Amino acid sequence: MRQIPVDTSSATVMVAKPPQPKVKDRRTGEIAIDTETGAKLLTVDVMFAANDEVEILSITVPEPGISGELTMGTPVALTGLIARPWENDFNGQKRHGIAFRAVAVTSLVAAAANSKAA
Numbered sequence: 001m002r003q004i005p006v007d008t009s010s011a012t013v014m015v016a017k018p019p020q021p022k023v024k025d026r027r028t029g030e031i032a033i034d035t036e037t038g039a040k041l042l043t044v045d046v047m048f049a050a051n052d053e054v055e056i057l058s059i060t061v062p063e064p065g066i067s068g069e070l071t072m073g074t075p076v077a078l079t080g081l082i083a084r085p086w087e088n089d090f091n092g093q094k095r096h097g098i099a100f101r102a103v104a105v106t107s108l109v110a111a112a113a114n115s116k117a118a
Contacts, residue, residue, distance in 0.1 A: 003083070004085075012050070012071055013075065014075050016046055041062060054067045059081070059101065060099065065079070068107055074109055077105075078105055
């Protein structure tokens with residue numbers, strides 16, 4: 001499936017909802033696992049502001065890619081963000097959307113504190 005890199009250099013990104021385990025199967029509660037690394041997958045909802053528009057994006061991230069305390073309102077950097085279109089049939093109805101995935105979500109509060117200390 002096609003993966004589209006997303007440029008975040010001119011965007012303001014803040015945590016809207018802290019990381020939560022990504023559930024693979026809601027009936028069983030099974031947590032999604034990265035097929036390449038075996039790491040548990042998390043979702044982080046972020047406010048993505050760019051070009052005078054604001055959207056809430058739900059981003060899938062492997063657990064080792066979460067760094068710093070990610071509480072609501074924390075400014076973050078998104079490393080390796082990609083958008084992937086998807087489509088499926090659910091109960092005879094076609095559904096489609098865009099899934100977002102990042103290699104890492106990093107708190108910029110920790111980075112700012114470290115640069116002031118140096």
